[in-house]
Amino acid sequence: MISIISAIGKNNEIGKKNELLWNLPADMKHFRETTSGHTVAMGQKTFESIGRPLPKRRNIILTKDISFNIKELEIVHSLEEFDDLLKKTSLGHSLTGEARPDEEVFIIGGAQIYKLFIEKADKLYITHVDAEFSDADAFFPVIDEKIWQKNKSEKYSKDILNKYDLEFVEYIKK
Numbered sequence: 421m422i423s424i425i426s427a428i429g430k431n432n433e434i435g436k437k438n439e440l441l442w443n444l445p446a447d448m449k450h451f452r453e454t455t456s457g458h459t460v461a462m463g464q465k466t467f468e469s470i471g472r473p474l475p476k477r478r479n480i481i482l483t484k485d486i487s488f489n490i491k492e493l494e495i496v497h498s499l500e501e502f503d504d505l506l507k508k509t510s511l512g513h514s515l516t517g518e519a520r521p522d523e524e525v526f527i528i529g530g531a532q533i534y535k536l537f538i539e540k541a542d543k544l545y546i547t548h549v550d551a552e553f554s555d556a557d558a559f560f561p562v563i564d565e566k567i568w569q570k571n572k573s574e575k576y577s578k579d580i581l582n583k584y585d586l587e588f589v590e591y592i593k594k
């Protein structure tokens with residue numbers, strides 16, 4: 421099963437200058453708890469921004485750069501290679517549904533990679549951040565209400581550590 425996880429502003433903003441737009445420990449906790457023990461896949465820019473493989477998760481990086489190579493990472497150069505890797509290793513679920521359907525593979529960004537996967541995903545975990553950022557330069561694709569329906573939703577009110585109100589929403593395909 422392919423899931424997408426992201427935190428997005430009111431205009432679908434997700435980043436600026438290859439960084440996040442906010443520091444939200446409540447969302448980091450949600451991200452950690454949701455993805456731990458699973459496979460995470462990300463674009464090379466997001467990997468660069470995080471700066472290290474995420475612990476307790478299988479890390480797959482998408483890049484077109486064939487010279488990009490880091491020991492503890494699995495690297496793929498196209499969607500086809502990504503799918504082949506999942507099939508071959510059988511740890512994840514392939515896009516065509518041939519590998520273990522019980523394993524959840526999380527697409528964790530950024531903008532280019534969300535765009536690449538949104539039509540293939542089965543589920544979206546979206547943290548809606550109640551704020552706008554006019555200087556954002558990276559955006560999540562439009563969540564089409566004809567395709568996606570809210571399955572679960574939980575609100576989190578801003579506090580000392582989290583500057584904005586949040587809503588953790590799970591969307592499933594209609």
Ligand SMILES: NC(=O)c1ccc[n+]([C@@H]2O[C@H](COP(=O)([O-])OP(=O)(O)OC[C@H]3O[C@@H](n4cnc5c(N)ncnc54)[C@H](OP(=O)(O)O)[C@@H]3O)[C@@H](O)[C@H]2O)c1
Pocket residue numbers: 425426427428433434435436437438439440462463464465466467469482483484485488496497498499528529530531532533534536558
């Ligand atoms: N708010 C959130 O939840 C969230 C989550 C993640 C990231 N972000 C933000 O998103 C921004 C980064 O997004 P981005 O769009 O610039 O970068 P990105 O999606 O993280 O990575 C883009 C890179 O992925 C590789 N790529 C793209 N298409 C590919 C394909 N078809 N096959 C193989 N590789 C492919 C390319 O790497 P090469 O150039 O090496 O070929 C490309 O430069 C940052 O600001 C980050 O902080 C936000």
